[in-house]
Amino acid sequence: MIRIEQLVKRYGDRTAVDHLNLHVAAGEVYALLGPNGAGKSTTIGCLLGFVPPDGGTITLAGSPLPPAAAAVKHAAYIAENVALYDRLTGVENVEFFMRLLGQKPSRERIETLLERAGLPAHAWHRLAQGYSKGMRQKVGIVMALAKGAQVLVLDEPTSGLDPEASVSFGTLIRSLADDGAAVLMATHDLFRAQELADRCGMLVGGHLISEWNLGELNAGELERNYLDTLASRV
Numbered sequence: 001m002i003r004i005e006q007l008v009k010r011y012g013d014r015t016a017v018d019h020l021n022l023h024v025a026a027g028e029v030y031a032l033l034g035p036n037g038a039g040k041s042t043t044i045g046c047l048l049g050f051v052p053p054d055g056g057t058i059t060l061a062g063s064p065l066p067p068a069a070a071a072v073k074h075a076a077y078i079a080e081n082v083a084l085y086d087r088l089t090g091v092e093n094v095e096f097f098m099r100l101l102g103q104k105p106s107r108e109r110i111e112t113l114l115e116r117a118g119l120p121a122h123a124w125h126r127l128a129q130g131y132s133k134g135m136r137q138k139v140g141i142v143m144a145l146a147k148g149a150q151v152l153v154l155d156e157p158t159s160g161l162d163p164e165a166s167v168s169f170g171t172l173i174r175s176l177a178d179d180g181a182a183v184l185m186a187t188h189d190l191f192r193a194q195e196l197a198d199r200c201g202m203l204v205g206g207h208l209i210s211e212w213n214l215g216e217l218n219a220g221e222l223e224r225n226y227l228d229t230l231a232s233r234v
């Protein structure tokens with residue numbers, strides 16, 4: 001569903017992503033790990049067409065379209081801080097987004113989506129300016145649901161969320177994957193990655209240096225592997 005082959009991105013003489021191969025299947029959650037400056041956000045930028053790569057190919061949902069067009073059609077992106085129109089309510093934000101998609105949603109349809117995403121009903125008709133980070137992310141998930149996105153891309157989704165919000169966000173992401181979405185999530189949250197992801201990969205200096213199947217690791221083992229792998233590079 002997500003196929004990145006030999007991706008290269010340079011900024012001047014700095015290589016941010018170096019011949020990266022990464023595949024995420026439908027129904028799979030993949031956590032992209034790595035220290036600051038490893039190339040995670042650059043990879044996501046290339047995947048979504050925000051950042052022009054210097055080499056390699058990216059295919060989303062089997063589409064022959066270039067990444068930017070394929071992302072518009074098939075992907076949803078949830079940034080660390082989901083941007084909403086603060087002067088609109090949650091319901092109005094979703095309605096506006098769905099109209100941009102060419103849909104004419106009924107109130108019931110919007111409320112069904114908000115309910116699935118777990119946004120409390122008392123917030124539906126409140127201005128988004130008062131929304132917490134977790135509430136904004138839930139509206140972001142509603143937009144992914146409304147779009148029927150086959151590919152979900154998340155950058156640091158759980159940073160700054162309290163444990164309860166982080167667990168409920170993880171449950172939601174898992175349910176989207178169980179419905180067939182391919183999920184790529186860049187994160188420093190090793191605990192949540194181990195809880196949520198099926199596989200993870202570790203980027204260092206733009207190279208994917210390790211991949212792990214999380215079902216094969218014991219509790220806490222991902223963090224040990226991560227730190228050992230990093231130490232072995234020094």
Ligand SMILES: Nc1ncnc2c1ncn2[C@@H]1O[C@H](COP(=O)(O)OP(=O)(O)OP(=O)(O)O)[C@@H](O)[C@H]1O
Nearest residue numbers: 011014015016034035036037038039040041042043
């Ligand atoms: N627009 C840019 N111009 C120049 N260099 C950049 C630019 N964006 C990223 N870089 C460099 O590319 C490398 C990879 O950065 P990137 O932001 O992709 O890493 P990251 O893994 O997402 O880091 P973090 O965990 O801190 O968000 C870093 O060396 C960074 O300084």
